[in-house]
Amino acid sequence: MFFKCRNCGGNIVYDPDKKAMCCPHCDSLDSEEKVDSPALTETLKVTCASCGAPVDIKEHTSATRCPNCGNYFVIDERVTGSFKPHLIIPFKLGKNTAKDLLRKEFDKRPFTPQGFMTNASLDKMEGTYVPFFMYDYHSDMNYQAVGTKVRHWSDGSYEYTETSYYDVTRAMNADFDKVPVDASIAMDDGLMDLIEPYNYTELEGHQDKYLSGFLSEKYNMGERELTPRAEQKVIKDSQEMLHASVSGYATLTEVNETISPTKKAVDYALLPVWEYIYGYQGKEYKYHVNGQTGKVLGETPVAKGKVIAYGCTVFGLMAAFGFLIRAILLVM
Ligand SMILES: [Zn+2]
Ligand SMILES: [Zn+2]
Structure with a gap:
């Protein structure tokens, strides 16, 4: 199934910050309409209910994103019958909050490679x-x-x-x-x-x-x-x-x-x-x-280049420190 916006036809997603179904295209709230997807074939293909592209589905996937149009949809066969979940904790933290938490944690750590915490890389983060x-x-x-x-x-x-x-x-x-x-x-x-x-x-x-x-x-x-x-x-x-x-x-x-x-x-x-x-x-x-x-x-x-730079800095400081002590001893 695919959740379609009644106002603009876009893909409605659950927004943890707003705690509501939200259209990222026209900003409308709770304007979703459920569109059934064609059945999953035996070769694990499903037609995207949004753009019509055939999408390969992995063995256990129950919700995914269409690689062609980028819209999210749910595989009906994987959430019904014996696969129907009884309970759920819906996402409480949105993507931006998750990004901030990762940055806060890893900015403190030395030797992280450049690009590790950039917005472009972090955008690939997915909620599962x-x-x-x-x-x-x-x-x-x-x-x-x-x-x-x-x-x-x-x-x-x-x-x-x-x-x-x-x-x-x-x-x-x-x-x-x-x-x-x-x-x-x-x-x-x-x-x-x-x-x-x-x-x-x-x-x-x-x-x-x-x-x-x-x-x-x-x-x-x-x-x-x-x-x-x-x-x-x-x-x-x-x-x-x-x-x-x-x-x-x-x-x-x-x-x-x-x-x-x-x-x-x-x-x-x-x-x-x-x-x-x-x-x-x-x-x-x-x-x-x-x-x-x-x-x-x-x-x-651990970024190799950065380790060496850090090691050099420490070594330099140590040498200066040793020299200072010797100087004091001579005076005494
Ligand atoms: Zn919309
Ligand atoms: Zn699609």
Whole structure:
């Protein structure tokens, strides 16, 4: 589907700054009309509903930009039936805010190559919705340990040490809501774990219009396949809760720890990430900005020319400093 402006026929996109569907051509708000796209063919081609050009669609793409006319559209087959997302956090930060956050972060770092943070390069940044499964769990936790407390005192003649032993037991349970696990093969799991947390209270019912203006993927790893990752997270958090509840002992010897997580419900959700890919000396550097919280992730490429210049400056300063000290010593 394609969101067309009723006033001027342009492509209406979701504008995170205005929190509305906005026409970038005539500035009208909420004037969109949904135009259905022709069906996706078996060879993964779709005809752009805006300009009629045939567009190649990748295996998991659910929203994209037409390379011919530049308009954004949604692949109907990838957002319906079993692929219909239940929940979404719509982009909260617009492209300009994401650019500013990246600049602020990387301007501080030395050795970044020229052109890395120019407006022209940063314009290639795209907003992408990443598919996640959100798991609800109930966790039963049991813990037994032997704890010791030690008391020292003296009566003038002797030093006393008293060690008391305690049977420490804990039986707790907790409900974990919306434990997120990314369901995209292309997105690095470690990266997605780092770009969290999102503020999950802002999850809302999915609406296709939020995808207009962005790229998106449908889930490409199944909910069952990802269950072990959700369970690991629940077990780790449960362990932390258990251990935090036991304190004040000099030593603690664990006898038994049982954590039994039970899966209660699963939702399919889309979460927003800005992605900026910068090619430098044959290598691709990827930067991500959480599209809701603004958290920035990425490694800076190091410009070789600049390192040498910086090294020289430091060396020069050191030499001057050494000379100054010698001069003072001679005077003394
Ligand atoms: Zn318009
Ligand atoms: Zn087109």
